[in-house]
Amino acid sequence: MFIFKTHIRVRYAETDQMGYVYYGNYASYYEVARVEMLRSLGTSYKEMEDRRIMMPVLELSSKYLKPARYDELITIKVSIPEKPSLRIKFKYELFNERQELINIGETTLVFIDMNKSKPCLPPMDFQDKLAIYFGENT
Template identity: 50%
Template sequence: MNKLKLNMIHTTHTIRVRYAETDPMKYVYYGNYAAYFELGRVELFRSIGISYDEIEKLGIWLPVSDYNIKYLKPALYDQKLEIHTYIKKIPGVRIEFEYEIYNEEKIKITEARTTLFFLNSETNKVIKCPDFLMELIEKNWKEEEL
């Protein structure tokens, strides 16, 4: 059987669920997933050669305009989680991230997507993906099998 091949950027980051992130059932409280996905985005940018802080210092903000999540199974206190973060489309004025979270048993427990847009911090206007970031994205774009 042929595997599907996609061009994308993909990173994986591992975290351990802290007690403070859970509810009384020791499930990760649903609001904490947004922070996990932000961590995934930050680490993805770092993996292609730029930190979130550097992007902001160059006058670009990246506010979230859309956030969709599907909870498949709960994440539990003290579990080690793998956060997979993807960029599967070349950005324009928006950049889309897709996420998958896997537990220690390698079972996918969450899927999500966020859309952010590029905002010039001085003019407060939406802009296209800046050249410095587009160059890093294109340099790191690769084919992966799914």
């Protein structure tokens, strides 16, 4: 399993009238975590798209445990729990500044060959970078 942590500060525009992060913004937080995780592995969405591979979201789930509030620094822990194939699953845990778990979520993305408009395997170098986290030798 590969695990990565990043942080995001809640902006005023992301909150509702109660001062809580609006529920729809959690999907954006998940995306921030995914993008930074990929960057930590030495790749990016842009690089994937330059290689003619896109990664649309196929599924998303989110469970709200406690509210996040304006100006809090949120820690987002994102993991890849299983070796990617045509699909890649991400799990998220969000913590407030008191290290309380406030949200859990999952997304499943699919690798799509943009030239063929069909699912494909991730690039081999991406697979190689993840192999050590799933007990494989490269």
